[in-house]
């Protein structure tokens with residue numbers, strides 16, 4: 001599996017795009033793109049809550065950028 005495909009699968013295991021927002025696949029807390037620069041806030045006790053800050057919109061933008069670039073080559 002190409003790296004870009006693998007990282008997209010990994011993103012999809014943690015996040016769900018739902019219309020104009022995304023949500024954590026476990027606690028279902030939502031974030032909108034205009035809050036992309038704000039660390040994601042999971043629900044208390046969420047299993048996907050990491051030690052370090054998460055920016056799922058920025059992560060998605062990076063992944064998509066790499067995918068588009070990879071397809072251009």
Ligand SMILES: [Zn+2]
Pocket residue numbers: 024025026027028029042043046047048049
């Ligand atoms: Zn969560």
